[in-house]
Amino acid sequence: MADLAIRNLVKQYDKTEVLHGISLDVEDGEFVVFVGPSGCGKSTTLRLIAGLEDATGGEIAIGGRVVNNLEPKDRDIAMVFQNYAIYPHMTVRKNIGFGLRTAKMSKADKDARIDEVAGILGMTDLLARKPSQLSGGQRQRVAIGRAMVRDPAVFLFDEPLSNLDAQLRTQMRLEIKKLHQRVGNTIIFVTHDQVEAMTMADRIVIMKDGHIQQVGTPAEVYHRPANTFVARFIGAPSMNMLSGMVENGELRMASGATLDLGAGLPEGREITIGVRPEDLHPGDGPALVRGPVTVREPLGHETLIYVGAEGQEVIAKADGRTPPQVGEEVTLTAAVDTLHIFDAATGDALR
Amino acid sequence: MIAAEIRPTTDALLKTQAPKKPANMGQILRWMLLFLGGIAMVMPIAYMVSTSLKWPHEVYNLKLIPDEPHIENYTYVLEDGRFYWWFVNSMIIAVITTVCNVIFDSLVGYTLCKFRFPGRYIVFIAILSTLMIPTEMLVIPWYLMSQQFGWLDTYWGIMFPGLMTAFGTFLMKQFFETVPDDFIEAARIDGLNELQIWWTVAMPLVKPALAALAIFVFLGNWTAFIWPLIVTNSVEMYTLPVGLSSFGDEADVAWELIMTGAAISTIPTLIVFLIFQRYIIQGVVMAGLKG
Numbered sequence: 228m229a230d231l232a233i234r235n236l237v238k239q240y241d242k243t244e245v246l247h248g249i250s251l252d253v254e255d256g257e258f259v260v261f262v263g264p265s266g267c268g269k270s271t272t273l274r275l276i277a278g279l280e281d282a283t284g285g286e287i288a289i290g291g292r293v294v295n296n297l298e299p300k301d302r303d304i305a306m307v308f309q310n311y312a313i314y315p316h317m318t319v320r321k322n323i324g325f326g327l328r329t330a331k332m333s334k335a336d337k338d339a340r341i342d343e344v345a346g347i348l349g350m351t352d353l354l355a356r357k358p359s360q361l362s363g364g365q366r367q368r369v370a371i372g373r374a375m376v377r378d379p380a381v382f383l384f385d386e387p388l389s390n391l392d393a394q395l396r397t398q399m400r401l402e403i404k405k406l407h408q409r410v411g412n413t414i415i416f417v418t419h420d421q422v423e424a425m426t427m428a429d430r431i432v433i434m435k436d437g438h439i440q441q442v443g444t445p446a447e448v449y450h451r452p453a454n455t456f457v458a459r460f461i462g463a464p465s466m467n468m469l470s471g472m473v474e475n476g477e478l479r480m481a482s483g484a485t486l487d488l489g490a491g492l493p494e495g496r497e498i499t500i501g502v503r504p505e506d507l508h509p510g511d512g513p514a515l516v517r518g519p520v521t522v523r524e525p526l527g528h529e530t531l532i533y534v535g536a537e538g539q540e541v542i543a544k545a546d547g548r549t550p551p552q553v554g555e556e557v558t559l560t561a562a563v564d565t566l567h568i569f570d571a572a573t574g575d576a577l578r
Numbered sequence: 579m580i581a582a583e584i585r586p587t588t589d590a591l592l593k594t595q596a597p598k599k600p601a602n603m604g605q606i607l608r609w610m611l612l613f614l615g616g617i618a619m620v621m622p623i624a625y626m627v628s629t630s631l632k633w634p635h636e637v638y639n640l641k642l643i644p645d646e647p648h649i650e651n652y653t654y655v656l657e658d659g660r661f662y663w664w665f666v667n668s669m670i671i672a673v674i675t676t677v678c679n680v681i682f683d684s685l686v687g688y689t690l691c692k693f694r695f696p697g698r699y700i701v702f703i704a705i706l707s708t709l710m711i712p713t714e715m716l717v718i719p720w721y722l723m724s725q726q727f728g729w730l731d732t733y734w735g736i737m738f739p740g741l742m743t744a745f746g747t748f749l750m751k752q753f754f755e756t757v758p759d760d761f762i763e764a765a766r767i768d769g770l771n772e773l774q775i776w777w778t779v780a781m782p783l784v785k786p787a788l789a790a791l792a793i794f795v796f797l798g799n800w801t802a803f804i805w806p807l808i809v810t811n812s813v814e815m816y817t818l819p820v821g822l823s824s825f826g827d828e829a830d831v832a833w834e835l836i837m838t839g840a841a842i843s844t845i846p847t848l849i850v851f852l853i854f855q856r857y858i859i860q861g862v863v864m865a866g867l868k869g
Contacts, residue, residue, distance in 0.1 A: 279763050300769035316782040318787035329769035373768070 229290030229303070229380035230255045231276070231413060237284035238437075245271055247437045248285065253415065253430075258407050260416045262424040263434035263460070269417045272382050272434075276415060278302050290380055300329070305374035306547045308381040309390065313358050313369045319345075320354040323372040330377070344372045347409070367397055370405070375410065384416040388423060397511060400426055421461050424451070433457050455574040458501045458567055464531065466501045469515060473498060479569075481537050484514045484564060492577065500573070501567035504531065504534045507543040509551055512560030516541045520551050534559060620863070623844075629653030629837035637833045651838040661839060663814050664821035669846065670733060671817060672799040672805075675740050679795040680788055682742040688776050692762055702751070708744045717808060724809055733810045736817065740799060746791050752788035754780060789857030796850050818843045 231253040238246040245328050245492045247266045255261050274280045276287055277549070278299035287294050294302045305326065324341045332340070345351045348368045361385055367387060372380055374429050382504055388396045405441035411563040425429045425445045433440045433448060433456075441453035458466045465493055471480045478486040480500070492498070504513065509532075518536035530550035533540045534557055545557045551557050568577045613718060631647040639645075690702050720739050721730075723787050729735035757780050765775045781788070806817040816824070822839040825832045 277763075277767060278764070299763075299767040304767065306763060306764065306767050308760040310758060310760050312758065312760035314779060314782075326768040373764075377768075396825070556834065 229413060230257075231381055231415070232288040233272075233285070234288075235285040236272065236275060236282055236287065238268075238275060238280065239283040244283075245437050246275075249434075249439050250285075250435075251432060251439065251442065253413060255508075256411045256413055258404075258414045258416065258427060258429045259361075259432060260418060260424040260428035260430075261432045261434060262421055262560050263440075264419060266435040266436075269434050269436040270385055271561060272489055273306075273385055273417050276302075276381070276394055277304055277306050278382050279375075285327075303380040304383055305379040305381075307367075307374050307383065307387045309386040311358075311366050311370040311387075311390075313366055313373065315358050318354065319350060319356050319358070319359075319361070319369050319372075322358065322369050323350075323354075323376055324376040325427045326373050333378050336456055340376055344376045347375070348372050356375075363391050366435050367391065367399055368402075371406070374404075377410075380413065381413045382412050384414065386418055387416075388418070389420070396423075403427065410448060414523040421463070431461075435460075438515060446534070451576070452501070452567060452575055455499060455501065455569050458569070458576075464504050464542045466503050466567070467507060467516075467543075469500045469502065469537060469541070471498045472496070472498050480515060482514050486513055486515075488563060488566070488568065492568070496569035498577070499569040499571045501569060502544040502561045502565065504543050506561045506565035507541070507559050507563070508547055509543065509557045510560040512562075513559075514558045515561055516543075518556065520553050523550055523553055525550070529561070532557070593848055626841055626844075628839045629834055630841045632834050634832070634834055643846045651834050652842070655835055655838045655842065660813060660816075660821060661842075664816050664818045666822040666844070667733070667736075667815065668800055668843070669832030672846075673735050674733075674794050675737050675799045676792050676795045678737075678741040679743060679746050683791060684750040684754075684781060684784070684788065685776065686742070687752075688754050688780055689861065690747070691751045691754035691757070692757075692780075705744045705747050709748075713804065716806060720805065721808060730809060731815050733809045733815075736806050736815075737799075739805060740795070740802075741793070746795065749791055751786060753784040757783050786857045789854035793850060793854050797847055800847055 231251075233249060233251045235248040235250055235301040236246055236485060237244065237248050249268075249272065251259075260271060261270050271280065274281050276289075278294065278297060289302055289304065290520055314325070317325070318330060320341055323344055324337055326338045327340065330337070331563065338361045341354070342351065345354055348371065350365070350368055350372065353361065357486050358369065361369065370387065375518060387403075387497055388399050391399060403416075406530075416423075416427060428445055430442060430444055432450050433441050435456050441448055441457045443451070446458055448461050452466075454460060455468060459468070467480075470478060471478045471486075473479075473492045473494055474485075476487075476492070476494070478488050478492065478498060478500070480486065500515070507515065516534055516536045518534045521540060522533040524533075525547065529546055529547045530545045532543050532545050534543060535541075545551060569575060586656045589702050612862065624642060628642050630645040631649070632639075633646060633648070633650075636644055638644075684703070689704075690698060714817065719732060724735045724738075726728050761783070762775055763781055765779045770778065801819055802817065803823070807820045807823075808853070810820060812815055813821070813824070818839065822836050822843070825835040
């Protein structure tokens with residue numbers, strides 16, 4: 228086990244810079260999830276940590292040792308790939324034991340280690356099988372087993388659940404989390420699925436266009452997003468963004484309503500107000516949004532309603548038993564302390 | 579109402595069945611073409627076997643079934659000591675060349691496919707461009723080279739031009755494209771060196787291509803004629819095709835003996851095909867699934 232430190236990491240392909248000097252400290256035994264849309268640089272960062280690509284600038288240290296110039300095999304890491312990368316011509320035993328080929332261990336010790344890992348993953352009965360005889364979830368377990376068998380300082384997971392169906396993905400998510408609690412190794416996990424990030428991570432690193440947008444616990448990034456990108460990316464359905472202006476110390480909404488948000492907001496500045504659908508509901512408070520219901524999505528215990536206002540569709544949650552009808556004019560309100568305030572120009576959170 | 583619902587369904591069924599007749603015609607045409615193709619393939623082999631069972635005076639009679647079939651030709655050829663020499667020569671050359679091609683072509687193909695280095699594309703194009711040079715043009719430089727190195731009338735002289743081929747390199751490079759980079763990278767992280775990755779991870783995954791390459795190279799060398807004829811002088815160094823062509827004298831070609839030798843010489847090629855065909859079929863199936 229070891230900590231991981233990234234300092235001003237830069238990656239260029241020809242003249243295109245895809246990582247713009249990111250820095251991050253991962254503590255020993257921490258489960259950190261990199262999340263972001265396609266092309267944000269999360270997988271590139273992982274590949275740089277693994278040593279599969281060379282960094283253009285900056286430093287990567289594992290366990291206090293700078294590894295920039297080390298081969299992947301010398302970095303004390305193991306990686307689980309999106310497509311599992313388990314070899315179809317080898318049995319499960321050989322696949323799991325593959326990482327031990329170059330280890331200086333006796334065959335008996337290697338076999339014992341493979342059996343131990345297979346036992347942890349519940350695959351003891353499958354050791355003689357070929358990958359083609361395994362289900363998707365079992366193949367994923369073999370890939371994890373191959374990473375585990377070497378007991379690396381850092382585990383790297385590159386979107387390992389994206390090829391699984393929804394049910395299996397939930398199950399494997401749980402298993403990986405349990406595994407982490409059991410073995411306690413440092414894990415860097417890359418995904419584009421914010422639900423995976425929220426449910427598994429000790430800390431989430433949200434990336435966009437080669438920059439880290441925010442690093443924080445799932446609760447922090449959800450409740451205190453650093454900017455509008457993070458606010459929209461984390462949470463489903465996405466946070467609603469409404470526009471307003473600070474006038475005479477009060478926030479004037481496009482709907483005409485005014486909100487007293489207390490002191491500290493810059494006078495005359497255009498503001499973006501973020502409000503999560505679960506905090507926005509039909510009611511009698513200050514009208515954040517007023518408009519007709521365009522679509523209803525009943526979920527049983529509650530109903531999502533889409534309300535047309537300010538040239539966009541605002542999503543709110545209504546009671547599941549007596550939701551407003553489509554076409555009905557509604558007024559949506561939210562408690563002031565649930566609102567997120569962003570600078571409209573920069574998108575950065577103001578409070 | 580039920581009838582109204584059923585009617586369109588029945589109509590739809592009738593419509594889908596209607597164009598069946600032309601499809602059948604097309605099928606018959608396809609079968610006929612395949613049959614003719616099959617006949618064209620089988621006839622030379624049938625005539626080869628038929629001629630090997632004929633007496634010399636019957637050879638130019640194009641009857642497929644000989645009037646007096648006999649196996650004297652086989653006895654003659656097999657009792658002729660030279661035949662064994664030529665057979666062994668051909669076998670040594672074909673096997674060594676096949677093994678070398680499988681190793682060298684795949685090594686170069688793998689390197690060109692999986693490594694990024696400056697000039698990679700130029701090297702690949704240069705290798706491919708050699709496919710455009712006809713063998714006849716290369717024979718003289720090969721001969722001069724063999725002469726200067728002292729390779730005339732040796733196994734090495736016969737083999738060296740074919741130990742690696744541009745076609746094999748191209749074939750293997752294309753097949754290595756189907757090996758996911760993840761496999762290579764996973765092995766790299768697991769501590770294998772590049773040669774080990776090539777041998778233990780990449781090679782087993784392209785077995786169908788290796789089998790196809792092995793068959794092509796083996797057949798090509800087993801039946802090679804012009805270069806072995808030029809580079810060999812002594813009868814003991816002849817390969818099977820060169821040796822067989824020497825049956826008979828200047829006045830007459832002993833076709834019945836040549837065909838007998840040819841019939842015997844097809845046996846190893848059949849064995850090679852039978853050994854590797856399942857990989858070839860597997861390769862075709864894989865290619866089909868991907869398509």
